[in-house]
Amino acid sequence: MDKKSVLLTGASGTVGFEVLKQLLNIPNLAITIFDKKTKNSIKKLDGFKDKVELIYGDITNKNDVKKIAANKDYVIHLAAIIPPVADDFPEPAKKVNTEGTRNLVEMLEKHSPNCFFIYSSSISVYGDRLVNPYISVTDPLTPSPGDEYALTKIASEEIVQQSKLDWTIFRLAAIMGGHKMSKLMFHQPLNTSLEIATPQDTARAFVKTIGKQDALSKRIFNLGGGESCRIDYEGFLERSFEIFGLGELSFPENAFAEKNFHCGFYEDGDDLENILHFRSHSLKDYFEIEAEKVSSLKKIGASLFRKPIKYYLLKQSEPLEAFKNNDKKLKEQFFY
Numbered sequence: 312m313d314k315k316s317v318l319l320t321g322a323s324g325t326v327g328f329e330v331l332k333q334l335l336n337i338p339n340l341a342i343t344i345f346d347k348k349t350k351n352s353i354k355k356l357d358g359f360k361d362k363v364e365l366i367y368g369d370i371t372n373k374n375d376v377k378k379i380a381a382n383k384d385y386v387i388h389l390a391a392i393i394p395p396v397a398d399d400f401p402e403p404a405k406k407v408n409t410e411g412t413r414n415l416v417e418m419l420e421k422h423s424p425n426c427f428f429i430y431s432s433s434i435s436v437y438g439d440r441l442v443n444p445y446i447s448v449t450d451p452l453t454p455s456p457g458d459e460y461a462l463t464k465i466a467s468e469e470i471v472q473q474s475k476l477d478w479t480i481f482r483l484a485a486i487m488g489g490h491k492m493s494k495l496m497f498h499q500p501l502n503t504s505l506e507i508a509t510p511q512d513t514a515r516a517f518v519k520t521i522g523k524q525d526a527l528s529k530r531i532f533n534l535g536g537g538e539s540c541r542i543d544y545e546g547f548l549e550r551s552f553e554i555f556g557l558g559e560l561s562f563p564e565n566a567f568a569e570k571n572f573h574c575g576f577y578e579d580g581d582d583l584e585n586i587l588h589f590r591s592h593s594l595k596d597y598f599e600i601e602a603e604k605v606s607s608l609k610k611i612g613a614s615l616f617r618k619p620i621k622y623y624l625l626k627q628s629e630p631l632e633a634f635k636n637n638d639k640k641l642k643e644q645f646f647y
């Protein structure tokens with residue numbers, strides 16, 4: 312059998328690193344990985360040097376991208392700046408997410424015109440779906456105000472769809488596991504309908520695109536964990552706090568936003584599952600995996616320092632800050 316050649320960008324990321332590990336289990340693949348050179352990427356990727364072609368570089372730099380663009384059969388493009396950084400620094404996010412995608416697409420059009428381009432977009436493109444949480448790919452793209460990241464993903468989707476390459480786009484649901492807790496936890500309204508997917512299942516979808524080009528070609532899919540991965544955000548946080556030893560979810564009124572975030576249930580999420588069969592985790596599995604990561608010592612520590620930890624978390628709540636400062640604009644953004 313012919314050796315197929317795969318390029319993976321963003322290989323040290325939460326999803327990317329899982330993709331890398333799974334790609335290595337597939338026979339007859341020549342794998343090239345590309346990532347920004349950082350302490351984290353060096354730590355995670357250098358050990359794979361003898362198994363893959365490892366190239367560090369800047370996705371926005373034409374010379375760097377030229378080095379990885381030739382003779383590829385599959386390109387899994389994950390390199391991106393994600394929230395909260397993307398929303399705090401919209402210009403770099405636009406440059407990396409949108410212009411980086413344009414750069415990569417243009418180089419591939421020249422040097423690998425027959426490759427299959429697999430792009431990772433996000434559920435954030437649908438915006439606030441509190442009222443109508445069942446989401447389909449044909450729904451309007453109406454990002455929440457201030458969601459700069461979603462705008463970069465919408466612009467990139469357009470670049471991909473208008474390219475001369477063959478492509479597929481996956482709009483990723485809430486990927487849970489592997490990300491650090493951030494101020495974003497307070498941007499999500501507690502009554503949000505949440506469908507998660509683990510990084511492992513998400514990665515499996517990307518890896519299983521290999522050999523499935525015909526079924527995926529020029530189509531956009533919602534990628535989520537399915538019915539067994541659904542919960543409301545409050546329930547999700549309650550169980551997470553329990554696992555970490557943080558006790559009850561006891562935050563004051565106005566700590567959490569009431570609107571203008573994203574997430575929902577993917578009504579047509581089974582379309583991708585029926586083609587790729589990538590799901591293996593339910594919510595129960597997710598919580599078990601997370602619980603295993605928390606050592607008894609960590610859990611005891613968290614129970615002892617529950618109060619200061621929650622105080623520290625609460626300090627990051629922008630909705631509460633907006634309320635306290637009576638910041639009209641932000642209050643309108645976060646509350647009814």
Ligand SMILES: O=c1ccn([C@@H]2O[C@H](COP(=O)(O)OP(=O)(O)O[C@H]3O[C@H](CO)[C@@H](O)[C@H](O)[C@H]3O)[C@@H](O)[C@H]2O)c(=O)[nH]1
Pocket residue numbers: 320321322323324325326327345346347349352369370388389390391392393407431432433483484486
């Ligand atoms: O200029 C940059 C900035 C980031 N990266 C890399 O991009 C990856 C991003 O990973 P991470 O921040 O962990 O994001 P994930 O949660 O894995 O994000 C995945 O899922 C998102 C949707 O949930 C998509 O938007 C992203 O493209 C996709 O990588 C990492 O390897 C970064 O080093 C670059 O290569 N160049």
